[in-house]
Amino acid sequence: MESSGINDGCDEVEIFSAILTHTAGSRVLELSDRFLEAHKDGQWLIMMYAPWCAHCRRLEPIWSHVAQHLHASSIRVGKVDCTRFTSVTSTFKIKGFPTILFLKGDQKYVYEGDRTREEIVKFALRLSGPPVQEITKTQSFDIIKKEHDLYFLYVGNRAGILWELYHKIANVFQAHAFFYQSHPSVVNKHAPVNNVPALFVYKENSHYNFTGHNLSDMGQVNETLYKWVNAERFPTFPKITRGNINQLFLTNKNLVLAVVEENQLEELAPDMLKFKNMVESVIKNKRNKYHDHFQFGWIGSPNLVNSIAMMTLPIPSLLVINTTTNHHHIPEDETGKLTPYVIELFLEQIRNESAPRYGGNNWLVRSYRKWFEMKTVLTSMWKGNPILMMVLLGLPFGFLSLICYGICCPDLLDAKDDEDENIGMHHMKND
Helix, strand or coil: CECCCCCCHHHHHHHHHCEEEECCCCCCEEECHHHHHCCCCCEEEEEEECCCCHHHHHHHHHHHHHHHHCCCCCEEEEEEECCCCHHHHHHCCCCCCCEEEEEECCEEEECCCCCCHHHHHHHHHHHHCCCCEECCCCCHHHHHHHHCCEEEEEECCCCCHHHHHHHHHHHHHCCCCCEEEECHHHHHHHCCCCCCCEEEEEECCEEEECCCCCCCCHHHHHHHHHHHHHHHCCCCCCECCCCCHHHHHCCCCEEEEEECCECCCCCECHHHHHHHHHHHHHHHHCHHHHCCCEEEEEECCHHHHHHHHCCCCCCCEEEEEECCCCEEECCCCCHHHCCHHHHHHHHHHHHCCCCCCEECCCHHHHHHHHHHHHHHHHHHHHHHCHHHHHHHHHHHHHHHHHHHHHHHHHHHHHHHHHHHHHHHHHHHHHC
């Protein structure tokens, strides 16, 4: 095995003692429980895993790419086998596998996004720097726009109410978005600055202002700014996955989903792509109308939305989820009859609360949803491997039969013995 090459001056001995192995051809560090002595030194991106976990095994090649990408940075990328080093599991309160942590001194951040190399690397890079990074050169904007399709920008001096609140909220959302600060002379043509201080979000090659606030009311600005950042930190039409859907629920908006199905290469058939683009055109063309009430997106995994709708939806289809109440809406029109105009009418019905709603979050709905998810999983397993399912379901049934047989058969045998004795006694009397 290759020895780990960590060059961090006086910390080198401490860190090296925490390393068990450094897999040949990989930048990922295999850590032991000695890691607990060194985790506050520097910055760490750690995968807590279990060897038996299928999700962990799928993440392995992605994790190697993450480590390779971050090798030139100050971030060390490692992993811990939590089945061997249970003290690490308890110290960091690991409840599931895999769990991705970013550690910086006494601070701990849990990654809750999509498990792709790009998103994990962005997560680590955001947290590796200060909450708000200063831009001092005009040319830097070209690089930032190329690397980040979404970021927040404060233009003005680092003083005043708006700056203090911006910096405070950047601390809260640092794990989810990039935050920058610059001056009018540096920003130049890259953002439409008329008055300072000014605050923008850069999204889809456009800047959108933070407006509707009164700087004399600090409480109102704080609440408004928090809601604005929380809503704007998502692209206009993102891909929805199991990794980010819970974050999108935090917007408290109606989540409009174009439900399509990807193949194994994550590609869309022409009819799926056409439907997805049609739904996207509604928010792109009517952003000002729907932005405050709806968050649009698309999803390539029908099973996820089927569990929400508690039914098997046709593909493609449209589903709108009220993230506050967990109710959902389905258009009455067939998918083939949906047009941008029909979708707009449907969204207006949702806004004025005249559209039929289903689901919710009461105990009866939650119980039915659990049953539906279990039925879906069992059906999927049966279709994938019916022989294995017969074995899995047959074994418990067989054991149950044996138990019942063991309980019932002695009574039957005893009854038969009693009958034989009675017959014998009857013959003796006759004799």
